[in-house]
Amino acid sequence: MATEMTTQSGSKKTASRCITEKAEGTHVFEIVGYSLKKGMGVGKAVRSGTFTVGGFDWGILFYPDGTSRTGHQCVAADLELRSKGKQARACCDLRLVNEDTRLAYSFESISPKAIPTSYNDCSHYSRENARVVEKSHFEEEGSGYIKDDSLTIECVLTVMKQSLVAKITGDSEMQVPPSNLSSHFGKLLLEENGADLTFSVGGESFAAHKIILAARWPVFEAELYGQMKEREDQCIIVEDMQPGVFKALLHFIYTDSLPCVDDLGDDDYSEMIRHLLVAADRYAMDRMKLMCQNILSENLALETVAATLALADQYNCERLKDVCIKFIASTDEMDTLMATQGYMDLKRTCPFVFVDVFEKSKRLRGA
Template sequence: MTVSESKQTASRSTAAVEKGTHVFEIVGYSLEKGFGAGHFVRSGTFNVGGFGWSLRFYPNGLDDKASVSFPWIVLELMSNEAEVRAHWGVTILKLPSGSLGSGWSMAHPNVFNSKDSSRSTRFRLQSEAELKASGYLVGDCLKFKCTVMVTKGSQLSEIREDSEIEVPPSDITKHFGNLLEDMVGADVKFSVGGDTVAAHKIVLAARSPVFKAELYGPMREKRTSCVTIKDMQPAVFRAMLHFVYTDSLPCMDDLKGGDYHEMMRHLLVAACRYALDRLKMICQNILAKNLDAETVATTLALADQHGCERLKQVCVEFITSPDEMEAVVATQGYASLKRTCPSVLVDVLEKTSRLRKI
């Protein structure tokens, strides 16, 4: 009897999961404490996995049966006629930095049913005294970050083990980064603020239409081996070059707080100057996430000058928020904004007027 060689087969089941986060801030915490157990404050509805969700915060506890009142937070499924399997967790954010603090998560998925509110899950928080002592309840404000992971079934696929070869991820940006460091084949030099920086014309031209025109177009500097860059700091130019070669920002761990944000503002100007659209969006995103009363007016003027409409909108919303407006108006940046960009203040005034009518 002849036995043919057996063929091994394999398959893979991959869970399909969609993840989303929602930040919920309680302003005026003490005012909510006076309504007794069972009173809750509801967050806005947010979407994860195609379903609507909402948080309910109970500052005085769920009911008056407990001898000690603890705050609770509940996740509720808002979509009608739905049953959803999901993991979720809550993290309290430290104020005013917004850094992550204490957190809770579930090891197993919970089944949420829009017809049965008892299927909602909940977390008990620390007491009010513990929240204050831990630096979470500051200025009568409390902020949470909720993460929801919705399980959307699974995908089954066949694995051809006899022919499957693992392919490593692309490392082209690493090689271009090495090219920037060792400068082999560099064919252009730039004079920036007294420093000389070498680069490769073809790389710059491929990434920036402005560099392409300056280095290969009819306006290129034919009689000099060194191109002078005016109105830009050497560190900013080098950071921009790092992005050109690697599509990422360089490490800036040596820059802290205001210095880092100042670098982002300079990089935003450089990105606009050389039509590096992705770098422009990265800088806007970082600046939008790190606004404060001292610098928001400066950032708003910059956004208006360079046509960054989304960043401009975020700045206006920050300035007109009741908790920030008084502090912003007292800054030198706001005074400078009134002198140099009075038209920008029209948006601020219109936004404030709309808020007062609500």
């Protein structure tokens, strides 16, 4: 951003600002059967899956026997750009994760020029520039870095994007406020001005605007401007839904956000989100459904994870289902989990899900 100022002598003074945008991301690479990877040979690497940060595809290289420069007493790690025909500038922190303390120990760079650096098409740090950790640091019994013959590497990656230089004269610089469109629509819903439609839900009535619902609610568009177009009674009865859930659904339709529910406890909040997920699935509100899945995945607990897993399985929420299964498979408090009502309901209604839990448990424990 640049400004223009006039000094007392009448000459103009200008200033500019260079802004470099960046994208950040973290990838966790779990190496199951670490001892089996030893002996691959110096310079031989194990490759992670591909992950995306800053619009580029990346991967982690792990050398169990080190490289020609590091020696066999060390392991080495590296980062490679897997996007074909592209070039990126980035810096990263590669580190081992201590499974006991959850703290991380960074690989040491043996070249001060290793980061930041530019990555070319399918290239990576040369073996001479790979980051290293001495095996004695993490292979010692009780160190906490190797659990069930598994080693975890975490990569924190920052990708530098295009630098922008803006120039604006001083008098013409204006502060543009953020969009408040959602607040205006929220006020319209709250005050019911111009409402031409009513929903009856569980004995409560909710006023709304057909034109907004038609634009934001594809499921009702045909009904609002089809079968109901000539009806005098502009009222829709909604069955099998709690009034509070429908009110939250309307709030999302008008504002594209979920309502604030600070007055609810953790259990009631999770229960409300589960109901909203069901409503979102019922009315094909895909973005709202994804938001509910994300909230549930970030608030898993022993008391509710089984109920959430059953919900994810019933409504085809595969990502949420995977998170729940991993949570159950990794817990050391199975007795507490099995005593919950949600677990008993899950066992009765979705017994086949336990096959996924069992298989995930074996993978996590390196069996």
